[in-house]
Amino acid sequence: MKSENALTCLNALAQEHRLNVFRLLVQAGEAGMAVGELAGATGLAGATLTNHLHILRRAGMVSDERRGRVILCRANYKQMNALLGFLTENCCASSEDPSCCEPVAVCKPTRRKV
Amino acid sequence: MKSENALTCLNALAQEHRLNVFRLLVQAGEAGMAVGELAGATGLAGATLTNHLHILRRAGMVSDERRGRVILCRANYKQMNALLGFLTENCCASSEDPSCCEPVAVCKPTRRKV
C-alpha cells in the first residue's frame, strides 16, 4: 500500500462515527449490516451516515452489495490488513531498535494454514 | 488502548505532513531529529510544524527532549505498537472469517527474544 492510500484509510478511520461503523461491520462479519441497521445502531441521520459510508468506501475499507431494497455493507479485511502492513513497515522497517516490534500481540492465535 | 486513544492516534497520523514527520522520526530511530531538522526536511514553516508536532505529542506518538537550544523529537514506538494492537483486535477479534488475519506480514523477521 502506498502512503497516499494509507492516508486515505487512516483518515477514514480517524473519526468517531466511522471507526464505530467499521467496528460494527467487523463484528458483523460475513453477514454484514444494512445501511438502515447501521443507522439504528449508531443513531446517525441517514444523510450523515451515507456521507461517512462514502468516505469508508472510497478508502476501500467498506464494500457493499445491493440486496433488493437494502444495501448490505461489509468490512474489507484485506484493506485493513494492507493498512496494518503499511503501518508496521513504517513503524519498524528502518528502525535499529530491536524492541520496537516486539510487544504487539498481532493477531488472535487463530490456526494458520501455512 | 481504548478506542478514544486510538482515535487520537489515528487522527494524528491521518494528515500528510504529520505522517511524513512520523516516518522521518521512525527512520531517524534513537538519534531522533531536531524540530529545525524536521522543518528543513519537510519544508514546513516553524509555526505550522509546531502545531503538527503538538498533535503528535498529545497523541503520545512523539516524545521530545530539550538539548540545549534544540528540541530533539523521537517516534514513540510503544504507542505505535499499542495502536497496531488496537487496530488488529478491532479488525480480527470478533470475526469468524479465518482468512482475515492471515496475509499481514506483521513485522520484519527480526530475531525475537522469546
Added chain:
DNA sequence: TTCATATTTCCATAACTATGGAAACATGAA
C-alpha cells in the same frame, strides 16, 4: 549584559469536514 539561534504561542485567515432536512432515486409489493 547583549546577541543569535531554536522553538513556541498568539492570532487571523482560508480551507475542509460533519451534520442533517428535503428532494430525488431505486426497488419490490400490491
Added chain:
DNA sequence: TTCATGTTTCCATAGTTATGGAAATATGAA
C-alpha cells in the same frame, strides 16, 4: 401503475483544522 421503504444526492450551516506571520520565550555564546 401506485405505494411504501431504503438509500443517496443536494445543499446550507456550523464547527473544526491547517497555515504561517509576528511577537514572545528559552537557551547558550560572546
